Amino acid sequence: MEKLNAIITGIASYVPEYILTNDELSRMVDTTDEWIRTRIGTKERHILKGEGKGASDLGAPALKKLLEKTNTNPDDIQVVICSTTTPDYKFPSTASIIAEKCGVKHSFAFDIQAACSGFLYAMEVANGFVKSGLYKKVVVVSAEFMSSIVDYTDRSTCPIFGDGATAVLVEPTTEDLGIIDTELHADGVGLPYLMLKAGGTVHPTTHETLEKREQFIHQEGKTVFKYAVTCMADVSESMMKRNNLTHEDIDWLVPHQANMRIIEATAHRMNLDKSKVMVNIHKYANTSSASVPLALADWESKLKKGDKLIMSAFGAGFTWGSMYIKWAYDGSEVNK
Ligand code: UT7
DSSP: OOOOEEEEEEEEEEOOSEEEEHHHHHHHSSOOHHHHHHHTOOSEEEEOOSTTOOTHHHHHHHHHHHHHHTTOOGGGOOEEEEEOSSOSSSSSOHHHHHHHHTTOOSSEEEEEOOGGGHHHHHHHHHHHHHHTTSOSOEEEEEEEEGGGGOOTTOTTTTTTBOEEEEEEEEEEESSSOEEEEEEEEEOGGGGGGEEEOSSSSSSOOOHHHHHTTTTSEEEOHHHHHHHHHHHHHHHHHHHHHHTTOOTTTOOEEEEOOSOHHHHHHHHHHTTOOGGGBOOOHHHHOBOGGGHHHHHHHHHGGGOOTTOEEEEEEEETTTEEEEEEEEOOSOHHHHTO
């Protein structure tokens, strides 16, 4: 059998309408637009409003758009993988809810929890399915309703996050394109530094956990920052070395959008000019696992067949990783 590679054949994104600006945040907590822009790099973030909403209300519109854009019959989708840190429910999976909302009836569906590295983890799983030859149309949805777990009285975390979703279609090819190499890591040392303390089996929600506001993100920013800088830069450099790539060979770095200073440190280690770095943290903030594919979606029209991309992410766990892909189509053709 000919060797198969997994390629992205389409991408779509969805962000909710409401925009929460730094100025609005600075009326909610003791912060300033200047602090947020210089320490994080964010100007605004999109927020999902309304009662009874979940991550699937972000993921489903993204998947619907993808199916339309790629002219794909929902009946042909064989696998739906959803990366999310903010599932609609503990069970069933958000992937199965999104599939139902989009009329995808003949696939199996499941979630992946790898925090901000979720897209890369999900893509590697999709890669395995497609490369095996068993599955021809796999969808990766990244849906993050981060504002549902953000404490808007805590100035150290509330400026950081935003809501958003993406969907990508992954299919096989025999061409030398698509996912060429992946390096993923996990180290449980990260647990105390970035977590949701209550609501799981260790600390189920009680009046006490609610009083302590443990239903919201807990982050020790400085420690997470140090790990993020080191791990993102290390894994991106490692990806270059493993594939004998110099900075001249790489067309784009697609970094997780957690902090502009982490992105700059990664690009610096790779010796990459900033013109090759996809940055949209200023308009979406950190959308966890949706951040890397949101950048891909924003840049789709500029991407050319054969472009060499390195995607890198770091998140809670800790989890981190990097993926080297050769882009499979001319984005300008899609967005005419
Ligand atoms: O995506 C998953 C991975 N997550 C990350 O990669 C996030 C990593 N961490 C970070 O990006 C940064 O650590 C933060 C953006 C969270 C914080 O930036 P920092 O430069 O590490 O600030 P800090 O926590 O060391 O705080 C510096 C000062 C403190 O004041 P003092 O003690 O020096 O007087 C904070 O109280 O800034 C203060 N501060 C703020 N001031 C204005 C913290 N948050 C704010 C705020 N507005 N929102």
